[in-house]
Amino acid sequence: MKILKLEKGKLDLFASVVQQFGEVHAPTEHEGKFSFKRLNSWSEARLDYNRTVLPPRKYFLPPRETLFKYREATGYVPATEDLEKRVVLFGVHACDIHALNILDEVFGKGYLDPYYLTRRKNITIIGIDCTPDEHCFCRSMRADFAETGFDLFLKDIGDHYLTFVGTARGDDMVIATGPLFSEVTHSDIVEYKRRSSQKCDTFKLDLEIRDLPEIFELEYQADIWEELGEKCLSCGNCSMVCPTCYCYDVADEVKLGSHDGDRVRLWDSCLFATHALVAGGENFRKTRSSRIKFRFYHKQRGFVAEYGRPSCVGCGRCIEACPVGINIVGVINRLRGVEHASTD
Amino acid sequence: MKRKIVVDHLCRVEGHGGITVELDGDVVSDVQFQVFEGLRLVEGLVRGRRYEDVSQIVSRICAICSVAHALTSLKATEEASGIESSPQTVRLRDLMYRGENIESHALHLFFLAIPDYLDYAGAAEMAADHREAVALGLRLKQLGNAIQETIGGRAVHPVNAILGGFGKLPSFDQLISLQRRLRQGMVDCEAAVDLFTTLPSTEYCQIDTTYAAKRSPDPYGYYPGDEIVVRSNEGSEVYDPGDYRAVIREETVPYSHAKLSLHKDKPFMVGALARLAIDHDRLSSRARHAVRMLGLPLPSGNPMDNNKAQMVELVIDVEHALLTVEQLIDEGLQQEKPIAIHPRADTGTAVTEAPRGLLIHSYTYDSDGRVVAADVVTPTAMNAASMENHFRHAVEQSVEKDLPELKRKLEMIARAYDPCISCSVHLVRKRHAI
Amino acid sequence: MHQQTETTLHRSVVRENPYQPHMARIVRVYNMVADNYLFTLRFVDEQIAGTFTHRPGQFIMLSLPGTGEAPISISSSPSRPGVLELCVRRVGRVTNALYRCRTNDLVAIRGPYGNGFPMEELMGKNVLLVAGGLGIAPLRSLLWYAIDNRGRFENITVMYGARTPQDMLFRDELVSLVGRTDLTCLLTVDEDPGGDWKGHIGLLPQLFDYLAIRPERTCAAVCGPPVVYRFILKRLLDLGFTKDRILMSLERRMRCGVGKCGHCSVGYKYTCIHGPIFTYWDAINLPEMI
């Protein structure tokens, strides 16, 4: 892999060059919370953020998008308007890149989802290092380092960023900025390794994912699911903010006074009561406890069976977003029967 | 010979009401403006509620006046807890009133009143022949709604105005967009005045009328300040909001769910015509021009002139709103957080001008910040006696005495008042503190 | 992530879009029983009409423009190409809208989806089809496929139960099979209020009494409402069927049909891609499947 380094002080210069590859979006702050937004000026970017409220998923699978337009004369015509927009996501954390790689498995295998894949190709990803906070457990989920799925990845080594070039487009960006980048030296490597092992020690949450599917099967009838069902509000916050939740609904919307309309897709959640409701009123997950169990089960067990790894990346968003404090790490550790000092 | 004129159900007004006039020969023996809107007893419902919940509940008294109810309630509660809103908050709240007034007057003039003058059953029917006029009205209405949405967060039942300020201030871009729309609004207002001058005249009821309105320190302010002025041909009197009971005496009548309000045993009128009668010496040159164009005598003794007064207010409000928005753009909005309220046992009373006239809210709180007593006096309730008075004179002054024609006139007078009937039934008698 | 030119990207959305419905014309509407119609459809695009094929047990996503989409089993056999037959019960938005359609109206279809019956597995064996109520819809495709390819199967047996004769779907067609010698067709109704039913009256499992089955040479395909599964599965196990020789067709809420939207997932499988045909072993292995 091509690796260079970039002086931190020149980051704004680099960002201004990067604009030619697309609209630059980066984390911005709003009352202590962060979200990816289009930057009006580079000074709005907050690369020291902990996590954004919504993950980058919103760029690839928007909360609401039009799939087709239906016109009586032409039938269903695919909507392509926003697909070709070029965006540079500046400052994506490793866990979120992992999450995109997971979504690639879902939308890029079997039947290919052309909407997702087109966006994935038109959106450039520049990854950046982060410092874990009290909700992060990406290390446990093997998502604290990203090897693929980005165009460039910037790793902090003090005055510089080590820049890992992941794609040809990433390389084009490096070349377009020319002299801003320089060669990596031996002492940079030493510093990188020092910081890397230091980061490993900063995680406050820990859990073991080996044989988690087995544990889930064993504890399928455990009391904890009833307890969680009593507490859970079915508000869907955890799945809305999750970088790897992808359930969606599809609806046809018709225009007033005509038969023309749009077919839209909207985010959905397995926690909503209607998620598994079918005709005749049969609901396969009627109780709240069965729904919250399903969310954990699907992420930590079902996904492993299908794709070889859990679909959770340990970003901590669902822990932060849950109004009643349901904590995935706590739940898993309880299932395992281990107490961890920093989980509740 | 005894005769009876009955309007079962007034159309093109908000809420449910009717009119009955009894004639004995050519003399009116009885007039009743009946309100049969169901009783929601909102006053009783807020008792025991905490101070931060009150404005959202009382705003539901009426949708068309929801800004006025919500903000008057906030002002009274703030008064009771002894906090004073920042000048920016006052300015933004006044702007919300402008939005509401523009929307309400445009709705009233173009949907409810103009069809009367032009002999259509409603705006939908009118649209077939006068598409432009209806589009103009819709544009002005939309302008009013845009202001309410931008500042209040929603066009009906604003959610953004809270105790001590606002949840979120409008963004610069939103203000710029309002400015653009208001500039179009200025042009539209001129067109609307022109349209209005072409309407047939309505000279069929002329009597001396007593007016009451709030007088604000700034010319033509709906929200700031709180003096009540009562003006008749005997001169003007000024009252403090806390003394509103001295201005208004209420009587319950068996035929109506609204009480009748009298000032010194005489009916009085509130609303656009009253405001102009009281503030006519402080009008801008554009507004004075509109008054001249419309041939509006000030004060006027003809209730039908209330429509002209509303037209003049459209001019005033759009101009005023534009001025405010431009000032906000120039000076920039300060990111103020809402002032926190610490409840105390006290009474607060606030007076503002709703689109239909004076609106008074008064609350007594206990030391936990719970409502002990509430009192709301609405413009339509204040106007009820005055309307009956005008009905009586209109019938007596009419020469033809043809029943369908009289009925039409009565309806037109009622509509000229722009009664908001759901408001009228939410009067509260103040209870003694426990 | 390799680079791709814009034109090909665009093409993938326009030309290789798995969500793209294709217009189809209703060529026949047949009122079977109350609230159940049989629709015969033909794709408007002749090329699609000529090349569309499916496996018995697969389903399509049926769109009523402006109303929405719903998964519907293909009731016709691939051995009779050119048109598709759908047996639809009116229950909600899409099916109500379909119910209002008449001959020559346009609908839209994409598919076929799902795994369908494992034909390699079934060929050369006895085939036992057990259906209750609307469960006949997916099984009818298999039935006619087997009849049309009679030589490739051993004994063919179909057992079907409806509530009353008036509720019996494909009644004339099934009754006409009763007399045939190359297959066994057993029909029953729970009750016969009209009194004109000549066949068996009683619950579906009773039909097993008329049957000699060699489970080791037989595959069973079952489809029906939950109560059917409850009784039939037990009966089959008692007879000695192994769990992976019992096939069943399941219903779930579906929004995409292609393994993305998440609604039809059971345990770690998606009904739309791993199913809708599952073995009984899958069913006990996957929580909440039946």
Added chain:
Amino acid sequence: MSRPNVGIFGLTGCAGDQLVILNCEDRFLHIIAALNIRDFAMASSDNDSACDLDLAIVEGAVLSRRDEEQLERIRARSRILVAIGTCAVWGGIAAMDGDTDRSQLVRDIYGECGEQFDTTPARALHEIVGVDLNISGCPIEEEEFLSGISNLLNGDLPIAPTTPVCAECKMREYNCLLTERVDMCLGPLTLGGCNARCPGLSIGCVGCRGPVDDANLESVTALFMENGFGREDIARKLRTFAGLRVVAHTLSEDES
């Protein structure tokens, strides 16, 4: 349905939902092109109060025998009846205090002549007649109303929203008031469709759209109590827009 006959009616309420219809300015002319509005007292004086209607749109709660009779008349002449607004769907604010002594309240306010007034406790439309479609909101959302009408014109009942305000709040990346500011935000209990209007303004949802189907009242109450709010205040808050009145009533009873 081609240009169906439509009636728009208000029982007892604030007229906010009818106002929202009139507020569809951009599309008002489309609406009157698509619908044959035969009876709409708030907007027209030429009303046919007897004709059969394809569609009746009714706002407001039932608060008097007069309302009740009118509603029954409307139902009898209409093929489809749509309840618009929280009052019509749930009873609205008037149903807030279902347990107070109404006649006493009326006497308090109107004195003796109040006794002959025609007044009954607030009821939602479905408590009296069959309702084909409920569109909640205080007031209704313009988009939801128009899409509801478009669907009906197309022959379908619109898809009812079932997700809570929270989901819409998160989709727009608003900061959570429950986890951040510890407000009494009713978002988790309230039916979405407003695009989380209030949380978007940093104000807790007051529940104006009524409850979601499976609102977890117990858990939310426990949470609010943990955050320092009193049971009585919580019960009152839940009861404001009346949707939660039955359960909120139970909550306050638990205490006594």
